[in-house]
Amino acid sequence: MEKQIIPLVYDEDMLKLHHSIYVHCDMTSNPHLAIQGVTGTGKTYLVKQILARIGLYLPTSKITVCDFKGDDSFIFLEDCDRYHRFVDCMNGFNEFYDSFIKRQTRMNTDRNLHILLFDEWGSFLNYLDKKQAEEYRKKLSIILMLGRSFNYHILLAQQRLSAEDFPKVRDNFNNIITLGNPSKEVIGMFYSDIREQIQNDRGLGTGYMLTNGTDFRKIVVPTVTNMAKVEHYIKRAVEYGT
Numbered sequence: 001m002e003k004q005i006i007p008l009v010y011d012e013d014m015l016k017l018h019h020s021i022y023v024h025c026d027m028t029s030n031p032h033l034a035i036q037g038v039t040g041t042g043k044t045y046l047v048k049q050i051l052a053r054i055g056l057y058l059p060t061s062k063i064t065v066c067d068f069k070g071d072d073s074f075i076f077l078e079d080c081d082r083y084h085r086f087v088d089c090m091n092g093f094n095e096f097y098d099s100f101i102k103r104q105t106r107m108n109t110d111r112n113l114h115i116l117l118f119d120e121w122g123s124f125l126n127y128l129d130k131k132q133a134e135e136y137r138k139k140l141s142i143i144l145m146l147g148r149s150f151n152y153h154i155l156l157a158q159q160r161l162s163a164e165d166f167p168k169v170r171d172n173f174n175n176i177i178t179l180g181n182p183s184k185e186v187i188g189m190f191y192s193d194i195r196e197q198i199q200n201d202r203g204l205g206t207g208y209m210l211t212n213g214t215d216f217r218k219i220v221v222p223t224v225t226n227m228a229k230v231e232h233y234i235k236r237a238v239e240y241g242t
């Protein structure tokens, strides 16, 4: 499969040298991303940029949005079939999973990129009963394991990526972004080998990024000058092919 490269965030060290250099992500080799950070650290602001860049740079991409919290952040998608909020996230996730299975079983031979944004996966699992939660957890781990070959991708955003919600989270998500200052638990889970590089100096729109478990960098989230444009590219990809 061809490379599918999108710019993600700025490298803070380069920015300090006055080089606005983006850290890029090749979705083909690094298919899944996770973003964590306490409330107000800018997760949604970054998620929107990533989705818009996928829509802009990879114009045959499809996006499915499951926003369990269901506030106004994605309300501009309210007429779209691939936008789901709160309880409807069960349907949204199942539709995404079923379309993945169609590709995997060769009922569908398309190979254009399809990404699922799931906002607050952990809260969603808590909402479900134990048996249902196990079923959804299993389906997610199948996509995380097999999605790459079929161009199926996961983007998760939640306050804290915990081991109960995602076993082997560091192995499953190629890029993990932590916005704001990480807690002791987060440092223990993700940054234990490089603790000395974690300072309590992160503000709005800054954080850390870990790629493939080892490649560590400080990052800065670019400022959006035209949010309407960002939302336009997201909407185009949420509607693509429907």
Ligand SMILES: Nc1ncnc2c1ncn2[C@@H]1O[C@H](COP(=O)(O)OP(=O)(O)OP(=O)(O)O)[C@@H](O)[C@H]1O
Pocket: 037, 038, 039, 040, 041, 042, 043, 044, 045, 046, 204, 205, 206, 221, 222, 223, 224
């Ligand atoms: N890099 C940034 N530059 C400028 N403003 C930002 C940046 N990141 C976030 N903001 C602003 O900060 C506020 C909080 O951001 P956002 O809603 O993305 O946080 P969040 O982590 O998703 O919060 P929650 O978990 O409560 O949904 C918003 O008004 C957003 O526009």
